[in-house]
Amino acid sequence: MKATGLAAALLLASLSLSSTAQNSDPPPHWGYAGEVGPEHWAQFESDFGTCSDGRNQSPIDLSNFIEADLPKIIFNYKPGGHQVVNNGHSIQVNYNPGSSITVDSVVFELKQFHFHSPSENTINGKSFLMEAHFVHADTKGNLAVVALMFEQGHSNKLLEKVWPQVLQVENGKEALRPEVSAADLLPTNHAYYRYNGSLTTPPCSEGVRWLVLKHPAKATAEQLTMVGKAIGHPNNRPVQTVGARSILE
Numbered sequence: 001m002k003a004t005g006l007a008a009a010l011l012l013a014s015l016s017l018s019s020t021a022q023n024s025d026p027p028p029h030w031g032y033a034g035e036v037g038p039e040h041w042a043q044f045e046s047d048f049g050t051c052s053d054g055r056n057q058s059p060i061d062l063s064n065f066i067e068a069d070l071p072k073i074i075f076n077y078k079p080g081g082h083q084v085v086n087n088g089h090s091i092q093v094n095y096n097p098g099s100s101i102t103v104d105s106v107v108f109e110l111k112q113f114h115f116h117s118p119s120e121n122t123i124n125g126k127s128f129l130m131e132a133h134f135v136h137a138d139t140k141g142n143l144a145v146v147a148l149m150f151e152q153g154h155s156n157k158l159l160e161k162v163w164p165q166v167l168q169v170e171n172g173k174e175a176l177r178p179e180v181s182a183a184d185l186l187p188t189n190h191a192y193y194r195y196n197g198s199l200t201t202p203p204c205s206e207g208v209r210w211l212v213l214k215h216p217a218k219a220t221a222e223q224l225t226m227v228g229k230a231i232g233h234p235n236n237r238p239v240q241t242v243g244a245r246s247i248l249e
Contacts, residue, residue, distance in 0.1 A: 068249065081113075114135070116227070117130045144208070
């Protein structure tokens, strides 16, 4: 999920990649369908080549699991979600420093969490209505993403606080007061699957630890459609070839 450069790539991937040429129409930037869709991402920037020729790309269909003695994920999430952003590609909550996970005896600080609808990863061929990605980085810039699936059910308390603040315009930003806690999204059971993958948006950098929680969260039908309404389209990259990778549980 290369160190400082990868962390910089993460920041680029979380923003709308638009630029305006003087006295001309702005060039197209990557999207999720048609001529700007995932099959064309490698054409947009010189460092997007991994999107087409990488061997450990995300998302994937998680199946054919291998049993392993996976270490527990130690969550240390505090209130710190201070801003919600519609960046044109996702709905993202930016986070203040001070929250983290520990896995493999390494501390990864929570940078932001964002949403894809429908889910990007699938489990045994099953797609979910929404997926949250909690994006973390260690002090060397290595990335770890915790993925959380959503199913339809009771109202989600955190989304009740965040969704009314979402601006349905690209690059719309809104302060969250009071700040929200990512912990409020997590299921009580933190069992997970693990695999090595990549960013699911350009530049599709590899080397990301993927930690996919087994137990989904709940949200209402209306809450589960908010991402699509706000950005105007589905925002899931198709599943990629697993290849020789192992998927641990």
